[in-house]
Every structure is written in C-alpha cells, then in structure tokens.
Amino acid sequence: MTRAEIKRSMLEQLKLQNKTSDFYQDLVNDYIDYWSIKKKLITDIRKNGIRYKTINGNGIEVEKTNDSVTNLTKVTAAMLKILNDLNLREQFADPSDEDGYV
Template identity: 45%
Template sequence: MKKADVRNSLIKQLEDKGANVSHFEDLVNDYMDFWSIKSKLQTDIRKRGIVYEDKSSVGIVMQKNNPSVKELVNVNRQMLSILRELGLSTDEIVCNEDDEL
C-alpha cells in the first residue's frame, strides 16, 4: 500500500461525502504524517522485536521493552480519532464500479 494511494482514497471519500474542505484536508495531512510514523515504528519493531537486549549504565545485559510498541498503539489511536473526526468508517464506504475490491 502506497502513501499516495491512501491519501487519495481519503480525499476521494471526503469528496464523495461533499466534505472536501480545507479543515478536513488538513486532517488528512495529519493522518498521513501519522501513517509515515506508523510505518517507521513497525519497521523498528520488526528489526528489534518487542523486547530487545541492552546494556545498563554499569554494563549488565538486560531485556528492555521496545518503546516503539507503545508508541505504535498511541499512533494508531490517533489515526482512528482522525478518521472519526472526518466521519469516515466502514459503515459509509462509497463503492464505484471502477474500484477494485
């Protein structure tokens, strides 16, 4: 899934609802910023895992929770909040015959 495709889809859904105004387009931009952050957090979790080894200040190896996991939850929560603010949900999907399923 490409970032531009997601953005275009959100804008199209707003247009279909007659809600393509500056305020909502700005929220779409915020959503896309969070989308980029989410991708980076997911990459970090895939790379380091949910828990990773680190050394304490005195050199003892210990397990640490990856803070990206908690941040991913917060980012997802904020993204869902933006979708609610935009009034976009699966209940109101407008399908065109040209759209792929």
C-alpha cells in the first residue's frame, strides 16, 4: 500500500464514524509520517542487520546494536496508539457495500 492509499482508507473509516474534524485528520497525518519512518527503519535493518561492525574512537573494530531496531519498536507502538485513539482497530464496512464486507 502507498501513503495515499493508507491515508484515504483511514479518512474513509473516520468519516463512517463521523470523525471529520481537523483533530482527527492531524492524527492521520501523524500516523502517515510514522508509517514513512517505519519503512526507512526497516530498510536500514535489512541493509545493516540488527547488529553491525564499526570502528570506535580508539580505532578498534566493535560490534554495535543497530538503533533502528529499538526505534522500530517505538514507532510501531506510537502507530498502534494512534490507531487505538482513532478507534481504527478493525476495518469498518462501507454501508454502500451490498454484502457488508470491505
């Protein structure tokens, strides 16, 4: 999914809940920003791994934990909190769907 598709889906679900104020749209924008950050963190982890080797200040090669792993956990938690605050835990049916499924 793309940023635009996710945003559109979230806004449609909020509209079905009659949550159309700027407050809710701002939370959706925050979620989309976190989504972009999450994608970058995952890319970094895939590229560098959960641990990587580097040279410390004394010129000695050391292995360090990739901070993206910890940050990914924090970003994901923030995203889940936003979804919870918006009451978007489950897909909401579009009343225009004949069978009631999205």
